[in-house]
Amino acid sequence: MGTKGREIVGMDVNKLVKLLNCAFADEWLAYYQYWLGAKVAKGPMKDAVMAELVQHAADELRHADMVCLRIIQLGGTPLLSPDAWLKNTNCGYDAPADPYVGILLDQNIKGEQCAITTYKKLLGITQSTDPVTYNMVLQIISDEVEHEEDLQSLKEDLDLLIAKRK
Numbered sequence: 001m002g003t004k005g006r007e008i009v010g011m012d013v014n015k016l017v018k019l020l021n022c023a024f025a026d027e028w029l030a031y032y033q034y035w036l037g038a039k040v041a042k043g044p045m046k047d048a049v050m051a052e053l054v055q056h057a058a059d060e061l062r063h064a065d066m067v068c069l070r071i072i073q074l075g076g077t078p079l080l081s082p083d084a085w086l087k088n089t090n091c092g093y094d095a096p097a098d099p100y101v102g103i104l105l106d107q108n109i110k111g112e113q114c115a116i117t118t119y120k121k122l123l124g125i126t127q128s129t130d131p132v133t134y135n136m137v138l139q140i141i142s143d144e145v146e147h148e149e150d151l152q153s154l155k156e157d158l159d160l161l162i163a164k165r166k
């Protein structure tokens with residue numbers, strides 16, 4: 001932990017670490033939801049959907065890495081066990097119990113929308129208090145906005161494909 005780096009944070013650092021740990025839990029759960037979804041997916045456009053889910057899984061794992069490093073930089077402790085993910089998550093976990101691509105896309109769109117809302121709040125909280133966390137959150141939220149659009153555009157194509165077949 002850098003002492004000066006921690007000193008410049010203009011808010012309660014413990015509170016910030018707590019919020020970052022909730023985001024850390026979200027990222028791991030999002031990672032797993034995408035990773036597993038990409039394995040079980042079934043239905044039309046399966047290859048395109050799987051490829052997108054695999055890419056997003058990698059992004060969520062990278063986000064978990066970024067958030068974890070920031071927590072440590074702030075002198076905090078990242079959630080130490082997967083048990084804690086479900087207890088601290090903002091966005092929860094939607095198991096891919098139904099492997100149909102349309103349902104997987106809907107579940108993950110919902111997840112991205114929750115992530116965007118969560119990170120928007122964190123942007124507001126850190127905007128005037130912590131430029132380093134703010135900058136990190138800005139990078140992450142840009143990816144989440146892209147993720148939402150990618151999934152919605154796949155869903156739109158899927159719906160068009162199905163409408164055409166009818």
Ligand code: FE
Nearest residue numbers: 027059060063
């Ligand atoms: Fe993420």
Ligand code: FE
Nearest residue numbers: 112143144147
């Ligand atoms: Fe995402």
Ligand code: MG
Nearest residue numbers: 052055147150
């Ligand atoms: Mg993508």
